[in-house]
Amino acid sequence: MPAKGKHRRPRSPRFTRSIAVAGTGGAALALPLMGATGAHAATPTAAVSGKVSAAPVAAKQGAAEKSGTKTYAVRAGDSLSKIADEQSVTGGWKKLYSDNRSAIGGDPTLIHPGLKLTIGAKSASSAATQSSTATKPATGVKSATAKTPASKTTTATRAADTTTGAGYTLPVDGATIGTAYKTAGSMWSSGYHTGVDFVVPTGTTIKAVAAGTVVSAGWGGAYGNEVVVRHADGQYSQYAHMSQLSVSTGQSVAEGRQLGLSGATGNVTGPHLHFEIRTTPSYGSDVDPVAYLRAHGVVVG
Missing domain, CATH: 3.10.350.10 (LysM domain)
Known part of the structure; x- marks a missing residue:
């Protein structure tokens, strides 16, 4: 209660301020790993000594391992x-x-x-959705006690939309036919076109028309980058002028397996896939590739 009469000016109490400065050692570097909660929870002793528990770091390492x-x-x-x-x-x-x-x-x-x-x-987005679902379940819905294992996408399932179900598929999707098989012309050493050209832009996925074994994958001279695959029926499929190869010699491939990407390597006038069916892996043993695919249930053109 203030004194009556004269007003006295209260004297400010003297006190000494002291500031504890943490070292720039492990604590300062570790605080970001602990998060905001961990930083506020640290005791003064821990801050001054520069020591911090290794538990948060170990926990994060364990979480990374569990995430796969x-x-x-x-x-x-x-x-x-x-x-x-x-x-x-x-x-x-x-x-x-x-x-x-x-x-x-x-x-x-x-x-x-x-x-x-x-x-x-x-x-x-996937992580956020899972986190939201786990922490905020819908009203009136019981939380699941068991997780349904995620289906594993394989090369075969990726190509399912374009396969016939009989083990054969088109080498490219949504392509139109350019130069047909047996088209005559002096530009070819045999006097005719030994395959069929599928008109596609550079970078289009090239797929194995059926399961088989890669007998060659690399530079094929006038054919540019090419892949030749031997199939179970003894026939060979050839894919030429590719910009990139995704397989190597001796590798087994499934129907629809990506062999590489289309391009314009070798002797070409523009990007496309030159596709052949052969009775041997070599040039000159060609048969009608469109008739071959149709005989195996593939719709061409």
């Missing part, structure tokens, strides 16, 4: 399709590209040896 993510270093001869198949990436090369687009860039075919790719990462 890992890093893959691209090797010579790799393609996203090949890596996705070998590493059993659910969602195939498109998922692998989506998860690593910032590292790869705008062209999924331009990967180089040494490039580090993350395998098994979940997209931000």
